[in-house]
Amino acid sequence: MNSPMHALAGVITEKFILAAPQEAARALASLATHEVLLLIGPLKAQVVVACLNPMDPPKAAAVLRRLPLKQASYILARLNVEQAAKLWKEFSTPYRERLSSALEPAFVKLLAEANSFAPDSVGRLMHTDFVSVRTEAKLVALIERLKSLPRKKLPAACYVTGKDGELKGVIRTxxxxxxxxxxxxxxxxxxxxxxxPQDGAEKARKAFAEAETDSLPVVNEKGVLLGVLLKEALPVTAEKTSLWSRLTK
Known part of the structure; x- marks a missing residue:
């Protein structure tokens, strides 16, 4: 594929993924792995994440394995936790060991434990794509980092961590x-x-009500920041479902 056509294919693929990620995932999964890589290799990480999240785990794992290790580890750490855990099981032991060297130890442990979390648990519902800074960092560095993000990816809150990744506080954007x-x-x-991560949806709802916020950080037993749970990610309650059913009749 020549360069102009390759660039055009990339633009079309990106627009397809952003407009309909599930359909794009199914369409790309029908292609050979090397063909998928030609189309998504040059794309931004958040676009690749949007494509791999709904893709069948065996195919997504095959694609991720073919990416450079640094890029693969970055994307894996930003997939939905449930999908990332499924891909982790698809990888061979040697490849998991290579990935582990490029990932945070707390995240590797999370992937190993994710399959034991209940379907409606915080660990299954949270996402790991968040902005964090160290306590000693200056705001100017955080501001510059936020400027580099697409408007749709601008977080409502940024988290402050210690030297070992432990959550120290929050800064509202x-x-x-x-x-x-x-x-x-x-x-x-x-x-x-x-x-x-082990907390259930009901406990999360109470926490959201008490904190009066739409997002809450998730930490492990050592206080290390693992991810962020959005209020909108919680499953709809039976009461809300019943009310919606009555309104739409």
């Missing part, structure tokens, strides 16, 4: 304008309510 760029993140952060 909308509040950044109230601080000077040279402020240290650890000095302007607020305390953060959090959840654990």
């Amino acid at each position: 909308a509040e950044l304008a109230f601080y000077t760029p040279q402020s240290v993140c650890g000095s302007v952060m607020n305390p953060a309510e959090f959840l654990h």
Whole structure:
């Protein structure tokens, strides 16, 4: 495929994935692995994530294995936890060991445990694509990082962690304008309510109600930040389903 045609194919593929990720995943899965790589290899990581999330795990694993290790580890860490855990089981032991060297130990442990989480647990429903900074970082570095993100990916909150990845606090993105760029993140952060991967949906609903927020960080037993749960990710309750049924009759 010549360069202009390859570029055009990439643009079309990107628009297809963003508009209809599930349909795009099915269409790409029908192609040979090397053909999929030709189409998605040059795309941005968030587009590849959107495509691999709904793809059948064996095919998604085959595609990920063919990507450079750094790129593959970055994408794996941003897939839905349930999908990432399924891909992890598809990989051979030697490849898992290679990936482990490029991933955070807490995330590797999460993948190993994910299949034991209940279907409606926080660990299954959370996502791992979040923005975090160290306590000693300055706000100017965080602001520059946020500027590089697409508008749709701009998070409502950024998390502050210690040297070992432990959650220390939260900074609301909308509040950044109230601080000077040279402020240290650890000095302007607020305390953060959090959840654990094993927590159920009902406990998460109560936590959201008490914290009056639409997103909550998820930490492991050592307090290490693993992911973020969005309120909208929680399954609809029976009461809401019943009300919706009555309204639509």
